[in-house]
Amino acid sequence: MKRTPHLLAIQSHVVFGHAGNSAAVFPMQRVGVNVWPLNTVQFSNHTQYGQWTGEVLAPAQIPALVEGISNIGELGNCDAVLSGYLGSASQGRAILSVVQRIKQANPRALYLCDPVMGHPEKGCIVPAEVSEFLLEEAVAAADLLCPNQLELDSFAGRRARSLEDCVGMARELLVRGPKAVLVKHLAYPGKSADVFEMLLVTAEGSWHLQRPLLAFPRQPVGVGDLTAGLFLARLLLGDELVAAFEFSASAVHEVLLETQACGSYELEVVRAQDRIVHPRLRFEARRI
Numbered sequence: 001m002k003r004t005p006h007l008l009a010i011q012s013h014v015v016f017g018h019a020g021n022s023a024a025v026f027p028m029q030r031v032g033v034n035v036w037p038l039n040t041v042q043f044s045n046h047t048q049y050g051q052w053t054g055e056v057l058a059p060a061q062i063p064a065l066v067e068g069i070s071n072i073g074e075l076g077n078c079d080a081v082l083s084g085y086l087g088s089a090s091q092g093r094a095i096l097s098v099v100q101r102i103k104q105a106n107p108r109a110l111y112l113c114d115p116v117m118g119h120p121e122k123g124c125i126v127p128a129e130v131s132e133f134l135l136e137e138a139v140a141a142a143d144l145l146c147p148n149q150l151e152l153d154s155f156a157g158r159r160a161r162s163l164e165d166c167v168g169m170a171r172e173l174l175v176r177g178p179k180a181v182l183v184k185h186l187a188y189p190g191k192s193a194d195v196f197e198m199l200l201v202t203a204e205g206s207w208h209l210q211r212p213l214l215a216f217p218r219q220p221v222g223v224g225d226l227t228a229g230l231f232l233a234r235l236l237l238g239d240e241l242v243a244a245f246e247f248s249a250s251a252v253h254e255v256l257l258e259t260q261a262c263g264s265y266e267l268e269v270v271r272a273q274d275r276i277v278h279p280r281l282r283f284e285a286r287r288i
């Protein structure tokens, strides 16, 4: 019997709704991965409501919790670490030390970094020091990096001018360490207005994917967290990079369709659970 993979997911938790681990843990479990959620913050709700309550986890708790897992002899079973929304730069540094430790216990373990940098205009609030940490330190440690357009531009230090330019910017990131860069949402001058586009860049080549752009009265939050989580989950289950990319885009589209049909602001991950596992449409990534 094939072993069930184990994934340490270090990102935000919201009590109400779906963002960070609250968007990704259940879908990752539903596709067949044992998830170890470690919550960087516990907020009442995601920050795009403009107000929230709750606390940031003390950074020392991150190595302390991993130590506990090591003490019971389970750390070598960790197949991957995912990091997303961080409450402080010290949390980020604690995660990098934990990744090193896990790689010692399991040299095949992967580290996926979703460099959530915040988007003040959209109301995604992340401390400024976190962006600096992601730009300077996290990128070199990551095996897989999943920026959105704004984050890709921040890594490059300038705005993308075209799709080719986005590919070039992602390739520059490969030089800094990651084996693959998944751009979860493209927005460049000249992009067609009626489609949602994504990009995967590896040493072997570049793949572009389009899916329908859906209309929402308020853009749902947590889509990036869901995309990165499902991409990593499918890789651990044995998919190649391009197949995992196509799967995550297709499954996320199912969640968005359900969310739209319900007229809900929060992602309908529970109602869409069967379709997450078996998306009805498979979007094909085209090599460019």
Ligand SMILES: Nc1ncnc2c1ncn2[C@@H]1O[C@H](COP(=O)(O)OP(=O)(O)O)[C@@H](O)[C@H]1O
Pocket (backbone or CB within 6 Å): 119, 147, 148, 149, 150, 184, 185, 196, 211, 212, 213, 214, 215, 216, 219, 220, 221, 222, 223, 224, 225, 227, 256
């Ligand atoms: N198919 C789609 N149609 C419309 N909007 C979408 C679709 N897929 C994702 N979105 C929206 O696109 C935005 C992507 O957010 P962005 O900050 O660029 O990246 P991410 O959340 O992936 O890190 C989110 O507001 C999300 O709700």
Ligand SMILES: Cc1ncc(COP(=O)(O)O)c(C=O)c1O
Pocket (backbone or CB within 6 Å): 012, 013, 014, 019, 020, 043, 045, 046, 047, 048, 085, 116, 123, 124, 125, 220, 221, 222, 223, 224, 225, 226
């Ligand atoms: C607490 C929290 N976690 C995670 C995110 C990231 O969400 P997304 O997947 O939309 O980038 C946000 C965005 O506002 C947030 O407030």
Ligand SMILES: [Mg+2]
Pocket (backbone or CB within 6 Å): 116, 148, 224, 225
């Ligand atoms: Mg994001």
